[in-house]
Amino acid sequence: MGDQVPHNAGYLIAAYILVPTILIVYALSLYRRGQRP
């Protein structure tokens, strides 16, 4: 069991960083476009 987690951890972390980053960047772009008069 113990050796399964470290093997794929890098991919998991990459996905966990990537998805929120894309969503936050898009949300910020919407926010900025919404502020523009």
Added chain:
Amino acid sequence: MGHVVDLGRQAHEESSAEVGTVFASIVLTTGPIWGKPIWGTWWTWDARLTSTLFLFFLLVGYQVLRGAVPDGSLRARYSAVLGICAVVLVGFIHLSVYLFPTLHPQPIVLKPSKPSLPGEMLLTLLLSFGVFLLLYVGFVMQRYAIATRRAESFHG
């Protein structure tokens, strides 16, 4: 042409396509990240991946088209055609695993028989689906507000 362009529906289409592009880019980046450790490859040119990439390009093309056609009525017509193509492609992507040999498994949830997925995986999937559906609705509402305001200021 003389058609009355429904600005509200236009704004909704435009918003939905843009959010769809963002979500498609998430699929196309997280899929390979999952595929590398599980299947041993980042990418393969099978029917589902290729058609999903094509869908992404269609959606990007949709954005470009909406920016490139100044005439409102023409823009509505052209983008509707592209939008219908994209919707048809979504169905094709789902059925592509039946039609072509592929790395992807046969549908395990959206199929005539009962979902063949362990309960906790199905629960996780449905929960994530719900969360992303909410995100989609929220994004589209925000984007819709921007699009209608822009249309109002444009048309006076």
